[in-house]
Amino acid sequence: MRREEIRYAIGSFFEVLDGDFSAIDRESRLVLSLDRLALAYHFADYQFDERDYPDSPEQDYNVLREKVSIRFPECGYYNVALDVSVNIAESSIAVGDAI
Numbered sequence: 001m002r003r004e005e006i007r008y009a010i011g012s013f014f015e016v017l018d019g020d021f022s023a024i025d026r027e028s029r030l031v032l033s034l035d036r037l038a039l040a041y042h043f044a045d046y047q048f049d050e051r052d053y054p055d056s057p058e059q060d061y062n063v064l065r066e067k068v069s070i071r072f073p074e075c076g077y078y079n080v081a082l083d084v085s086v087n088i089a090e091s092s093i094a095v096g097d098a099i
Contacts, residue, residue, distance in 0.1 A: 001043035009036035069099050
């Protein structure tokens with residue numbers, strides 16, 4: 001995968017978040033863009049530079065979640081069983097967040 005393709009993978013992900021798509025189209029584009037990002041990850045060659053490029057600033061999760069959840073109204077909180085293969089018959093339920 002060339003640098004241009006990696007940039008395209010990143011750009012297509014942001015296009016999903018910023019573009020004007022129907023909810024169904026946005027979700028199908030999200031799946032494809034996440035697949036592209038996963039593939040690009042394996043080809044990205046970099047050296048981390050903490051001096052010239054410090055960590056990104058912390059973001060308030062609730063503010064970010066609110067912005068993203070508007071774009072993906074069908075996604076959100078869901079129940080998930082914990083320890084289903086470890087503590088048989090002793091599982092508990094937790095809450096996951098698709099956003």
